[in-house]
Amino acid sequence: MKKLSVAACVSLALLAPLAAQAQNIAIVNGKPVPKTRVDALIGQATRQGQPATPELEKQARDEVVLREMFIQEAEKRGLPASPDVQTQMELARQTILIRELFEDYRKNNPVTDAEITAEYDKFKAQSSGTEYRARHILVEKEDDAKKLIKQIKGGAKFEDVAKKNSKDPGSAEKGGDLDYAKPDSYVPEFGQAMAQLKKGQMTDAPVKSQFGYHIIKLEDTREAQFPALAEIKPQIEQRLSQVKLAKFRDDIRANAKTDYKFETAN
Incomplete structure (x- = not known):
């Protein structure tokens, strides 16, 4: 093998500092500022939805150089030796590591299509x-409900009576309309009474619940509607991911040996 010439050796020696310099964006008081800090700031910004533009890169470069200047001044004043600063720095370190711990678990344990389909089928x-x-009218007293039933049977429109008299703020302005729902979506007394009605029929007597007295009219029925998997797949995936992360967290807590007693479950 031929030996490198003196000229070649000199050239390599000159290129080495240039290569190292290419990894830095500036020198502040003799200390290099690495480009990796710029990349990290840009990465944080883009993950939060900001577009990766030349302007963003310029802002990131300015920021990391300013930070280096401020850090050097803080070190010059001996602030890192302060117990309070050391405690805050340790808490910041813990926050970063914990965030990365859960992010690493999430990346390595993604929610599968099979899990999403199984969850979808269960909900469906x-x-x-x-x-x-159904429509309903809610009043506080049974006698008031009986009077309103009499009015409706006498020819008054259910919707008009509901708008004028119902104490349910969520449905009164809509003429008592509750839209489509299954009986178990309501308190038992209401759901049972509603399910016994035929289309167009109204309860003959007030239905008592914890909220007061109801007059219920059934408008229509249909088979339960459920969105297609593609419509709600992102929500299911997010929920399952949260469940996995919660189990990972709970497993770590359960397996740790400590004499500390938690007062409440976290």
């Missing part, structure tokens, strides 16, 4: 059955 099965579209 639970949501099957008949949905009822």
Whole structure:
């Protein structure tokens, strides 16, 4: 093998500092500022939705150089030796490591399509059955409810009576309309009474619940509607990911040996 010439050796020696310099964006008081800091700031910004533009890169470069200047001044004043500063720095270190711990777990344990489909099928099965579209009027006293039933049977429109008299703020302005829902979506007394009605029928007597007295009219029924998997896949994936992370967290806590007693479950 031929030996490198003196000229070649000199050239390599000159290139080495240039290569190292290419990894830095500036020198502040003799200390290099690495480009990796710029990349990290840009990465944080883009993950939060900011577009990666030349302007963003310029701002990131300015920021890391300013930070280096401020850090050097803080070190010059001996601030890192302060017990309070050391405690805050340790808490910041813990925060970063914990965030990366859970992010690493999430990346290595992604929610699979099979898990999403299984969860979707479970929810869909639970949501099957008949949905009822009802209207209701809610009042505080049974006698008031009986009077309103008499008015409606006498020819008054249910919707008008509901708008004028119902104490339910969520449905009164809509003429008492509750839209489609399954009976178990309501308190038992209401759901049972509603399910016994035929289309267009109204309860003959007030239905008492914890909220007061209801007059219920059934508008229509239909088979329960459920969105297609593609429509709610992101929500299911997010929920399952949160469940996995919660289990990972709980497993770490359960397996740790400590004499500390938690007062409440976290």
